[in-house]
Amino acid sequence: MDSEVQSPRVEWAVVTSDIGPLLLAATDQGLVTVVFHADAAIRDRALDRLAGRLGAELVESASGRLAEPIRQLAAYFEGGLRGFDLPLDWSLATGFNRQVLRELASGVPYGTVVGYGDLADRVGQPGAAQAVGAAMGANPLPVVVPCHRVVESDGGLGGFGGGLETKRQLLALEGVLPQPLF
Template identity: 55%
Template structure:
């Protein structure tokens, strides 16, 4: 059985599990306190055996992002944990919404050619297997509210503050 590498990155928003196949970064998980469980779960979805270690470039780039030294990821990505409409939305988000920018759920729906699909866009954001790198934290509501986030609202606020979209938290 083929394998994939995984590691834990301690970040300002908590531990992140990073997983990488031969094709590229395949999964970023928030709240990776039980990383072994999440690695085995990702492995069963991928049909691959998890092996701890590696991910030097992913770790370096994500660490540089959190240090405000990187504004654009150049990692190869393995999109196989998403498909269909969700994958299309996430690829559009990755290609069109850069560092320090935001887009609305409705705007992303229009980009897919289905302007009534705002809720489906929200579902795609919630199922994003590559958060931080594929920046679902940059998606906000039509009223400018930050909306929801799988990593928690404190993490979303911190990421938006890092990128200069929101003021840095005082505490």
């Protein structure tokens, strides 16, 4: 009898989108990460980090676990999907970050924005706006967990791991900002 323990398997794929190539990865629990600007170098670094953090075997595949996330992301970018309905693997977010990201995913719908301080208040941590910003920067599931919807209280865009132009594009897609003229 073989007593060797199997490593968990993570399926991954790079898909095209209106904001550039996205690396998607899923475990048997659900979608575990979305990585922006996934050219070959960024993809390889992200996959190395993922393998190290999850202790997983990585398998390239755009079917199986990733078929539905790929379908829903395509529908989102086409303007036909306003809310993702996907199983998510939260193992790359812990503690306060996970609490904030879960509130963001469930409580900030398509086409709306929330301030960093307001999100801190929602999770019972008034005054933790900077910590909310750090949680947004560490979001392993951007777009699906919509950190692009978190803005500064004075109306500024704030930061964004995918770059401010990507944040503008996502907010324009959702009707929060006007579409660029050209």
